[in-house]
Amino acid sequence: MPFMPIIQGRWDWNLSLRGNNGMKTGIIGFGNMGKALAHGLASAGIKPKICEVVTEKALEATLQGFTICSVDEIASLSDILVIAVKPQELPKLLDSLGKHTAGKGIVSIAAGKKISLFEKRLGTSNVARFMPNLAASLAMSAVAVSYGEKAEESFRNDALAIARAVGTAFEIPEKLMSAFTGLSGSGIAYVFSFINALAMGGVEAGIKYDDALAIALATTEGAVAVLRSQKVHPSEMVSRVASPGGTTIEGIHVLEDAGFNASVMKAVIAAARKAELLENDWK
Numbered sequence: 217m218p219f220m221p222i223i224q225g226r227w228d229w230n231l232s233l234r235g236n237n238g239m240k241t242g243i244i245g246f247g248n249m250g251k252a253l254a255h256g257l258a259s260a261g262i263k264p265k266i267c268e269v270v271t272e273k274a275l276e277a278t279l280q281g282f283t284i285c286s287v288d289e290i291a292s293l294s295d296i297l298v299i300a301v302k303p304q305e306l307p308k309l310l311d312s313l314g315k316h317t318a319g320k321g322i323v324s325i326a327a328g329k330k331i332s333l334f335e336k337r338l339g340t341s342n343v344a345r346f347m348p349n350l351a352a353s354l355a356m357s358a359v360a361v362s363y364g365e366k367a368e369e370s371f372r373n374d375a376l377a378i379a380r381a382v383g384t385a386f387e388i389p390e391k392l393m394s395a396f397t398g399l400s401g402s403g404i405a406y407v408f409s410f411i412n413a414l415a416m417g418g419v420e421a422g423i424k425y426d427d428a429l430a431i432a433l434a435t436t437e438g439a440v441a442v443l444r445s446q447k448v449h450p451s452e453m454v455s456r457v458a459s460p461g462g463t464t465i466e467g468i469h470v471l472e473d474a475g476f477n478a479s480v481m482k483a484v485i486a487a488a489r490k491a492e493l494l495e496n497d498w499k
Contacts, residue, residue, distance in 0.1 A: 239296065240293060240294050240296070241296045241378070242265045242291070242296070243265070244267040244268075244297060244298065244300060245267075246277045248350075249300045249325050249348060250298070251277075253381055255280075256355050258281075259381075260381065264282070265283045266285065267289075288316065291316035291320075292316050296321035296322070296375075297321070297322055306333075310334075313338055314337060318339040318340060320340055321340070321344075322338055322340060322343045322344070323346060324345050325347075327347075327397075330345075331343045331363070331364045341365075341367055343364040344367065344371070345360075345390060345393065346361055347396050348360075348383065348401075349404045351404060355382050356383050356384075357400075358386060358400040359380075360393060360396040360400070361388070362389060362390040362393060393491075393495075397491040398483075398486070398488030403484060411436055414432040415429040415432040
């Protein structure tokens with residue numbers, strides 16, 4: 217069975233996190249993803265505590281209304297810990313956390329680190345692994361969610377609710393995490409590249425860049441809206457736009473001559489393979 221998006225909106229996920237029953241969540245790391253998750257949770261009335269060792273980031277979190285805790289404090293006080301630090305920072309952190317985390321829920325956003333590492337080092341089977349992308353800052357990220365095999369159902373629901381704080385959650389087996397990285401984690405950059413190229417084409421055709429970019433963005437947003445509303449294959453929509461002997465088919469011909477589809481596919485696969493290599497290097 218193909219994996220499916222868990223949610224398209226955010227209206228109900230507050231209840232999923234058992235916020236009304238006192239579920240306490242802590243976030244270690246207040247970088248881009250940690251910050252996005254903190255604000256996403258806070259917007260639903262579940263304000264996490266934050267652990268951040270970088271003075272400037274800790275001050276930023278404080279000024280934004282979050283409580284700063286030490287590693288020991290946040291590990292002791294939280295039912296679920298979100299680990300949002302760089303992979304190279306993990307060894308020392310896991311050494312500090314181990315004495316507090318037996319049986320607790322752990323959510324990792326550390327790239328390339330497998331679930332089994334956290335299960336072994338932190339003494340818990342309730343572990344989830346996320347892969348969001350840059351759009352998390354606007355709560356519009358696609359978020360891959362994988363669990364340990366023995367994770368409890370209640371924890372799985374809580375992990376999904378946390379993922380929904382920054383966008384749309386997709387449950388996938390961990391073996392597909394590298395593929396998801398190529399498609400979404402890195403793929404958002406390919407979308408940026410396409411939009412810029414579309415705007416630059418407008419410039420070459422005589423439109424000022426700022427105007428061309430606004431038109432490209434509106435065109436992209438419209439294309440996504442059409443696909444979502446009509447639920448048809450993208451290739452069918454291409455056929456509907458491309459009339460015989462018209463302007464669109466002329467442009468499609470150029471894209472195909474340049475290997476557009478193949479190039480995008482190769483980019484996804486290249487990023488996925490690189491992610492897999494890095495994951496194996498960081499075991």
